[in-house]
Amino acid sequence: MGKLTGMVAALMIVLSVSFLSSCRNNNDFFTAKNSLKYSADTVWFDTVFTRVPGSTYPISVTRIFSIKNPEKLAVNANFQLGGGTNSAYRMSIDGISGTQINDIEIGALDSVFVFVQCKLEANNNTQPLLVMDSIISSVGGHQSNVKLAAYGWDAHYFRDTIFESNITISDNQKPTVILGYLGVDQGATLTIKAGVQLFASAQTKIYIAGTLDIQGTAAQRVSIRGDKPVWDPQFLPNQWGGIHILVGSINNSIQYADITNAAIGIRVDSLPVNGTTGLKISNTRIQYSGQASLAGITADIQATNCLFADAGSYSFLGLLGGNYAFNHCTFTEYSGFSSRTDGHFAATNTLRDGNGKLLNHAPLNLTVFNCIVDGPQKEELQFDQTTFNDFNIRLENNLLKSLNPKSIITYPNFFNKTPGFVDVQRGNYQTDSTAFGYKKAGTFGSPATIDLLGKTRKPQPDLGCYEKLP
Structure with missing residues (x-):
């Protein structure tokens, strides 16, 4: 029994050492500066229809960009939308969604992907209105950001x-x-x-x-x-x-x-x-x-x-x-x-x-x-x-x-x-100038006097829906 007890004790010591060695010390993270590299300075959504009152529709297409850690040590990064909970944008990183996402570990020379959507409110304008925000990253208290931009169209x-x-x-x-x-x-x-x-x-x-x-x-x-x-x-x-x-x-x-x-x-x-x-x-x-x-x-x-x-x-x-x-x-x-x-x-x-x-x-x-x-x-x-x-x-x-x-x-x-x-x-x-159908139309049925664009046809028109460009 004493021999068995000694073996169990030795095993527990080995497991404890193994567990402790697997836990990363905060000193192992790179914190001297925020050197994260973004695959885009600005994420554009072009034009997005504004939200139907009382509905969650429409939601934009999903834009994807990457964030790379160029350092030889891992970094622990926090991310938040500049507009907070009032932002028109939503993000997802490493399967976590929200307006603020903390403790994302990016390995040395590794990258993560960021998924972004926007859902814009009506702006009472007849023309598209620019709606901007940013995703702010923080590494060791040092910040950088990537801009988000979309035109909302009522x-x-x-x-x-x-x-x-x-x-x-x-x-x-x-x-x-x-x-x-x-x-x-x-x-x-x-x-x-x-x-x-x-x-x-x-x-x-x-x-x-x-x-x-x-x-x-x-x-x-x-x-x-x-x-x-x-x-x-x-x-x-x-x-x-x-x-x-x-x-x-x-x-x-x-x-x-x-x-x-x-x-x-x-x-x-x-x-x-x-x-x-x-x-x-x-x-x-x-x-x-x-x-x-x-x-x-x-x-x-x-x-x-x-x-x-x-x-x-x-x-x-x-x-x-x-x-x-x-x-x-x-x-x-x-x-x-x-x-x-x-x-x-x-x-x-x-x-x-x-x-x-x-x-x-x-x-x-x-x-x-x-x-x-x-x-x-x-x-x-x-x-x-x-x-x-x-x-x-x-x-x-x-x-x-x-x-x-x-x-x-x-x-x-x-x-x-x-x-x-x-x-x-x-x-x-x-x-263009090589058009074979130039001035080859006949007067069958009801002759067309204009073309697809409303341009006046020549007395001897061209074949097809367009008159030749000048």
Whole structure:
């Protein structure tokens, strides 16, 4: 027993020594100065919508920066927001969140990551207002800081809203933010006036059972896009669902609008009743959609001076027939959002399952005049037809990237020439001095006297939605 007692005592001594040696002495920390290195002097959030009254929405995206300890000893650092508990910002370090975070150990030559969000209160201004703060670090009583900056923008909000009677959105000073769905019931009209800016959240889809009337002008275009009002995400698709014009909707009109970042920019279902139109769209840009810029299912669409560009799969998709008329439009896809190998301009009088089995068919009437269809593939057109129904297409006087599959195109066109776009990588499809379509438009249908931007066209206009830059 005495021998066992001695072994236990020896073991306890060893464990005690081990435990004591594992405890860091405060003298082991570097405290001579605050030499922490920040990966950014200022953390910018650009523009953030201010908070909905009585709600925690919206919260900004999360910004991340790192703090490095350049010393050969560890440091023990304290962090706090300059605005304290009243700050519009929140931070998280090493899994700890708050306005003040203490005793964060940063090893020698090691780093920690800081996660920051902001939630801004309404400021009663029509223009974004700068809101600043800082994260203050303290090492051994020595302080340094990194600045935080965001522009807060007051907005109007609609959340999960259905309009059962006529409504007009006209305030072009403050943006309008849509949270969740927005619907227009049958018999009601949603009018959007010139200069209005609509921002749609990730869950947003706009459903039109009644009528949509967008009244932009050349000087004050209407903008509908994802709700991250910063530059970079403008090029990102699938930020919101898009506009869905439902069966029974009539007399929809869109003029001078920019519709971007959706999954499907505009989808139109079914032919309207006799004496009405489905969708007339002019001087409008639909760009950076995840799946399609414009899609119709047995639909009625008339488009003039429009750009349908940079969608993952289709600039235009017309399924199961319908009536489509395009004049002076540009269809192109250089986004790289998908690894597509098929053409991005597609029209059919069929509906097939995944195995190609014919499920349904309907008559197709398609006219395309003075347009440009271009892209990186050798074949950018797709047609599928069945003899069980009408397949009437007339493509004439267009610039087409196509091998003319099955000799479907029988009218005169220009094939496989360089359009002369200014910058496809930046989505600029205006044409420069190399434009092949310069002064090559014909007078088919209703000649366009202006281009997408409202610029007066020449007596002998250019192909596509833009007149060539001077």
